[in-house]
Amino acid sequence: MLTKMNRKRGEKGFTLIELMIVIAIIGILAAIAIPQFSAYRARGYDASANADAKNFYTAAQLFFSDDSTATVDATGSNLTGFSASPGVTVAVSDGTIGGLAATFVHSSGNTTYSLDKDGNIS
16 A cells, blocks of 8 residues: 555646646647738738739739720620639629729738729729
C-alpha cells in the first residue's frame, strides 16, 4: 500500500492551472485569427468578381470583333468563353460596342465593380 502511494506522489504531469493557461492562450489566438480569416475570405470573393470583370471585357471584345453591331445580353451569357464565377452576379446595363457597361458583385463580397467600354474597372 505504501509503495502505491509513493508512486502516485512521484508521478509527473500537468497541473490544472497549466492546462487552463494553455486553453486561455488558444482562446486568445482564436479570437485574433477568426476575424482575420473572415476578412481574407471577403477579399477573395471581391477578387473573384474583379477577375470576372476583366474576363468579361476580354470576351466582349472578342464578341464585338466578330460582329460590331451585336449586343451582349443582360447577363453576358451569350459571350463565348465567359462564365461568371459561382456567387458572382453580372448585370449588363449597356451591351453595345460603343457603350459597354456592366457591374459585378459577389454575394459574399463587399465591393461592386463597374466596367466601362474602355475596360476600366472601378
